[in-house]
Amino acid sequence: MRTTVADLGIVALRPLxxxxxxxxxxxxxxxxxxxxxxxxxxxYPPGAADAFLLDAAATDAAGATLHRAVTRAGDxxxxxxxxxxxIRPGVAELGYWVGRVAWGQGIAGAAAAAxxxxxxxxxxxRLLGKVMDGNPRSMAVLARQGFVTDHEAPPEEVVRDGQRTxxxxxxxxxxxxxxxx
Ligand SMILES: CC(C)(COP(=O)(O)OP(=O)(O)OC[C@H]1O[C@@H](n2cnc3c(N)ncnc32)[C@H](O)[C@@H]1OP(=O)(O)O)[C@@H](O)C(=O)NCCC(=O)NCCS
Numbered sequence: 001m002r003t004t005v006a007d008l009g010i011v012a013l014r015p016l017x018x019x020x021x022x023x024x025x026x027x028x029x030x031x032x033x034x035x036x037x038x039x040x041x042x043x044y045p046p047g048a049a050d051a052f053l054l055d056a057a058a059t060d061a062a063g064a065t066l067h068r069a070v071t072r073a074g075d076x077x078x079x080x081x082x083x084x085x086x087i088r089p090g091v092a093e094l095g096y097w098v099g100r101v102a103w104g105q106g107i108a109g110a111a112a113a114a115x116x117x118x119x120x121x122x123x124x125x126r127l128l129g130k131v132m133d134g135n136p137r138s139m140a141v142l143a144r145q146g147f148v149t150d151h152e153a154p155p156e157e158v159v160r161d162g163q164r165t166x167x168x169x170x171x172x173x174x175x176x177x178x179x180x181x
Pocket of ligand 1: 106
């Protein structure tokens with residue numbers, strides 16, 4: 001996928017850098033951030049952020065993913081990450097997290113909107129979003145962007161931190177009108 005820098009009012013998206021490692025580790029070490037994601041381990045092991053950055057750089061270079069650091073506009077510090085994972089040609093999954101001190105300020109919503117624009121520019125016509133039971137903030141982020149329940153993908157039982165939970169699937173059709181198009 002091509003590099004795109006997006007600036008959407010309160011946030012800017014930029015490529016991840018090796019020196020983002022400490023900011024990532026500090027923010028995702030928070031169980032309240034990690035617990036709602038599919039892959040962030042808790043406790044967060046030493047070196048995990050560096051390993052993540054290397055892996056993200058490799059999969060981005062291969063076109064399998066696109067990761068962007070989320071910053072506040074005018075401030076280069078990473079406050080979250082937004083990503084696309086290619087599922088098949090034209091279809092990708094949107095992911096994101098924001099450090100807890102920055103919650104409730106519209107940052108994830110603005111970052112998601114920016115990434116949806118990037119996805120559309122890259123020819124993606126269908127975006128998927130997966131949210132665990134009990135994460136209304138993330139459901140609100142997707143709903144505000146126009147995502148709806150994916151009736152083709154019923155809730156899936158997953159195990160996270162030893163607990164069974166349901167993963168709800170949402171979809172945004174980028175060929176349709178409305179906020180997402
Ligand atoms: C989900 C997350 C990214 C939201 O980040 P954020 O920057 O606070 O999000 P925003 O401020 O843009 O939007 C939050 C939305 O949740 C709503 N909200 C906040 N608290 C809520 C609650 N307790 N119940 C329901 N909705 C709530 C807000 O009203 C807002 O919706 P609106 O824009 O329609 O008003 C952040 O909480 C996070 O990183 N969580 C942990 C990781 C995670 O869940 N990642 C997504 C995995 S699917």
